[in-house]
Amino acid sequence: MNLHDRATVVDGLQISNWSRPVLEELRAGGVSAVNATCAVWENAADTLRSIGQWLELANRNPDLVFLAKTGDDIDLAKQQNKVAVFLGFQNASPFEDDYRYVEAFHRLGVRIGQLTYNNQNLLGSGCFEAQDAGLTRYGRVIVTEMNRVGMLIDLSHVGHRTSREAIEESADPVAITHSNPLWFFDSPRNKPDEVIRALVDRGGVIGCCLYPTVSGGEHVTLRSFCEMVRRMAEQYGAAHIGIGSDCTRGWNQEFVGWLRNGRWKPTDPQHAPSWPQWPAWFKGPSDFPQLTEGLSAAGLDDQTITAILGGNWSRLFSEVMDVVKEPANV
Amino acid sequence: MNLHDRATVVDGLQISNWSRPVLEELRAGGVSAVNATCAVWENAADTLRSIGQWLELANRNPDLVFLAKTGDDIDLAKQQNKVAVFLGFQNASPFEDDYRYVEAFHRLGVRIGQLTYNNQNLLGSGCFEAQDAGLTRYGRVIVTEMNRVGMLIDLSHVGHRTSREAIEESADPVAITHSNPLWFFDSPRNKPDEVIRALVDRGGVIGCCLYPTVSGGEHVTLRSFCEMVRRMAEQYGAAHIGIGSDCTRGWNQEFVGWLRNGRWKPTDPQHAPSWPQWPAWFKGPSDFPQLTEGLSAAGLDDQTITAILGGNWSRLFSEVMDVVKEPANV
Numbered sequence: 001m002n003l004h005d006r007a008t009v010v011d012g013l014q015i016s017n018w019s020r021p022v023l024e025e026l027r028a029g030g031v032s033a034v035n036a037t038c039a040v041w042e043n044a045a046d047t048l049r050s051i052g053q054w055l056e057l058a059n060r061n062p063d064l065v066f067l068a069k070t071g072d073d074i075d076l077a078k079q080q081n082k083v084a085v086f087l088g089f090q091n092a093s094p095f096e097d098d099y100r101y102v103e104a105f106h107r108l109g110v111r112i113g114q115l116t117y118n119n120q121n122l123l124g125s126g127c128f129e130a131q132d133a134g135l136t137r138y139g140r141v142i143v144t145e146m147n148r149v150g151m152l153i154d155l156s157h158v159g160h161r162t163s164r165e166a167i168e169e170s171a172d173p174v175a176i177t178h179s180n181p182l183w184f185f186d187s188p189r190n191k192p193d194e195v196i197r198a199l200v201d202r203g204g205v206i207g208c209c210l211y212p213t214v215s216g217g218e219h220v221t222l223r224s225f226c227e228m229v230r231r232m233a234e235q236y237g238a239a240h241i242g243i244g245s246d247c248t249r250g251w252n253q254e255f256v257g258w259l260r261n262g263r264w265k266p267t268d269p270q271h272a273p274s275w276p277q278w279p280a281w282f283k284g285p286s287d288f289p290q291l292t293e294g295l296s297a298a299g300l301d302d303q304t305i306t307a308i309l310g311g312n313w314s315r316l317f318s319e320v321m322d323v324v325k326e327p328a329n330v
Numbered sequence: 331m332n333l334h335d336r337a338t339v340v341d342g343l344q345i346s347n348w349s350r351p352v353l354e355e356l357r358a359g360g361v362s363a364v365n366a367t368c369a370v371w372e373n374a375a376d377t378l379r380s381i382g383q384w385l386e387l388a389n390r391n392p393d394l395v396f397l398a399k400t401g402d403d404i405d406l407a408k409q410q411n412k413v414a415v416f417l418g419f420q421n422a423s424p425f426e427d428d429y430r431y432v433e434a435f436h437r438l439g440v441r442i443g444q445l446t447y448n449n450q451n452l453l454g455s456g457c458f459e460a461q462d463a464g465l466t467r468y469g470r471v472i473v474t475e476m477n478r479v480g481m482l483i484d485l486s487h488v489g490h491r492t493s494r495e496a497i498e499e500s501a502d503p504v505a506i507t508h509s510n511p512l513w514f515f516d517s518p519r520n521k522p523d524e525v526i527r528a529l530v531d532r533g534g535v536i537g538c539c540l541y542p543t544v545s546g547g548e549h550v551t552l553r554s555f556c557e558m559v560r561r562m563a564e565q566y567g568a569a570h571i572g573i574g575s576d577c578t579r580g581w582n583q584e585f586v587g588w589l590r591n592g593r594w595k596p597t598d599p600q601h602a603p604s605w606p607q608w609p610a611w612f613k614g615p616s617d618f619p620q621l622t623e624g625l626s627a628a629g630l631d632d633q634t635i636t637a638i639l640g641g642n643w644s645r646l647f648s649e650v651m652d653v654v655k656e657p658a659n660v
Contacts, residue, residue, distance in 0.1 A: 052430030100382030
């Protein structure tokens, strides 16, 4: 059995249009677990609908997928040749203005929550705002509540100051599920050393991201991407590096307009956003084996590669999620 | 220890305005478990808010209350001197037109659902409609889905024909959590023999109800109420009889208008509904011990009384709720 098949692979984020064929792409790529986005701009009611769709998809494909509750479910999925889906939010919009929704959505299966998505919201600033005033009063309450119930905090699309303050506020280690260092590619979505360093110092994990607009577009090479991973492992410690592909399988062109503009801004039909081109060596989750080969070619040893492909996410997910969250009898 | 203290008491339904003092009334009355209404006319989003309030109340009072998941939680509550709360709907309004919300709300803790509340809805007819055309196409889907996830079906405010068809459609035994036989008191909320008989034949339980408008008002005596219980035990078998007080503690006068009219009808201020007067021997859940004494005085033996006070609900709740509801790994 080759290294990729032996490894337990976890993808730090995908925002695909989920269906059996898309899930089969993950299995074909040897991916045992994924943080699957189920809300970006949706409010609580919209998100309930979205989770209902996930329940149905999981119920219809029990041979292929299940909704994960704990970090231990990753190993279970690997053993059973299934995909453990960790439902995740890319925005705090489903929490609206009610901190009690954190526990409610946790009960519904949500295990990962990004604090902001590009824009300022009730919790803090997104990474595309010109000014970042940091974590808000409500943002601090939500961080504490996410810690309590065992929901992993994600800072990928969060502003730098809000990110630093959330790392400091959180009792648990946090994640950047899908971003790269600024030195690799200059984008507001990527992170300065001070943010990554603070996250690593508190035990967090950053997922190196293949999405073209944060990795360098269709011309980024497997070699340069894997060199980045190797250098990050040296700089921050291999225990703090993961992969977050940010795959967007199965969507039409309209969806990228929804991601960028939601309902907060009209999309100009003359300049409607379109999906970026992915590099030839990574078109989707079925290409994960190539990434493993690239990491080997970059000189990383098997143990380090196994940790980066999934071991580090497993450790972090278990540390945050496998907690007793309810009082009384549970 | 007297009979009441030895018994595990389960209240088939309360729609109180929940707070620590109201929960303490239950404990004072020796009530170990209750079906607590968290939606009557609310849609999905409103109900999410309502469940959020319950999560907070439970988290703040872990010495007194917990949200139950299975029938076994009733015995646990008795052992711990706590109240096990089974969240319940008195209407299918939270399911809106999406059958997937059944599993979603089950994940949120909802364990009992009444199919209709007084009026026609998407599932069938309520008990105050002039015509009852029976269980609808969507109603049959919801019954099947409630069976699948382990949510107990309640027919208390459901029309007679819809009730009979739901009993027939359901693979699991069902409940009438809070109604009396028509022969005891003539009200559309009470049940003809044919409905109770069909429910009993399939293993269901009917909760004798103390709410004044279905039990005979403030002048109903403990003796006549307990005579009714005794006669029902003889007629239908003691294993199929329970208690559902329908207590409404802690509400203001406006709330009874909400129960009757919701948002579907304006309330005439000149003829606004008001709460009925309860009999002196049962003003609230702390009066449960008197009921036990009355059942003894009516000539029922201790074993029968214990079954009626809670043993029958425990058996039914376990039979319906303690099922493996999710595929895959749960």
